[in-house]
Amino acid sequence: MKSWKTMLKRDRVALAAAVTLGLICVFALIWPIVSPYGPREIHADDALSGPSAEYWLGTDDTGRDMLTLLAHGARISLGIAVAAEILAVLSGIPLAMIAGFMGGIVDSIIMRTTDALLGFPGILIGLMVVALFGASLPTLMIAIALMTVPYLIRVVRNAVVVEKQRLYVVSSNALGVKPGTLLRSTILPNIVSPVIVQVSFGLAVAILTEASLGFLGLSVQPPAASWGTLLQVGYSYIRITPWLVTFPGILIFVNVWALNTLGDAGRDVLDPRLRDTVDHGPR
């Protein structure tokens, strides 16, 4: 924990990223409460109006306040991303630890399956899952988790392989500590940092994926609005109201940048040798 604090102190860009992320979260939490408009409040007369004192970022095609929609969209987009990453962590880490710890054929099976998933261009996995099961919140989360979990598994598995040769693990093993306990209480705490870094990248990928699928109309369905679906609406009015497609994009861009930057900074602290290697996840 201490190293994370020093990281933020030394790396001003990382600090800016952390602050940005905090601001977006505060916006998502607070704005829906203090906003004078509801997310489904329609002002048909003011549809597609530009930024003004009344509507700071303008309105969408049904006359809903854009700023309010963005805040509610943040809840949905970030919610999907976080849920997908929780799913990825809960399914990926046990698999990765088993693969790394047991080695042999179990390792091969898990890692080759992972390689197969890595072989697909990311968005194809998302499209496939949504095509098979239809666009719904659980499907989206599973699709996004499937896209990011291979990266997590690879990182954790490699960390476990390194850890298990360390003296403290070998001696615990010699003392007769059961493998399950060994994994949980001695190895797991030592691989938390790489997991946090990878989850940071994973969240960025999740937000990008939700935006892509939402843009294609394959995320949450109206009247619910995520950042992706807002982009879709904005794109269809690109010639009339160019700002509609601009604002959600800026939020996504800034959010993804912040997550990537924090992930990079964290990785530099963990292992300076990995600096400048790009493996954020599928695009």
Place this chain on the structure above:
Amino acid sequence: MYGGQPGVSFEEVEAARERLGYNDPILVQYGGWLTDIVKGDLGNSVVNGLPVGQVIGEKIWPSVQLAIVALFLSVFIAVPGGVLAALRRGSLADRFLTGFVSAGIAIPQFWLGILLILVLAIQFQIFPASGYVSPTEGVGLWAMHIALPALTLAITLAAPTMRFVRSSMLDVLSEQFVDVAKAKGLSSHRVIWVHALRNALLPAVTIVGLQAGTLMGGAVLIEWVFGFPGLGWLLVNAVTSRDYPVLQAALLLFVAAFLLINFAVELLYRVLDPRLR
């Protein structure tokens, strides 16, 4: 009401299901699909009834063109940029290029496309906002139509490549053979662009190769945004209209192309690095 259309009776739907084999067990359906594939028959689109082979065949060529132009452009941006950043490490140019890299990685690809449409197609009306024209109908027109989607892809692809080129160039520049080359009295141009760059490009070849593989399917959203009638556009259409025969065939093609390109990169790597032979 069945299949979203009014006036279709239950019997008609059942007859259609029977005819299309949707009532067979899933394994029988899969087996049938697989045997047909081996025979070269990809089935017919459920939307317009055309043979899938024909539907996909029309879309391959535009996608391949887009991929090639985008990759060339991206290398053209990434290599000089990465070398410059490495040579002037810590300078203003380096910091600018590093910023370009983080922005290029974080920006949603299709949103960058939308921004380019906003500025270059709607505001200044230099390029058309969408569509595709075959080069046989005029190379100039073809270039105008392919420019924006290719540029969008190139910018986002160039970002990670540039980062790779920069860091491997930094590694190579500190190696002894570079000093030897300098000591031999070679011009610094020759040392950088011939001796150092050749070694620094090896890791970049891998990443460009991977990108080429993902481009076959990864241009999905870009093709959609620019109304570019390629494989990605076809895929999105197949997903939204639930045209499963087309979807299956397109995915099969993506995976095949991905594996083939990875294999080609492996071979290329051996040509470039004699140590691997």
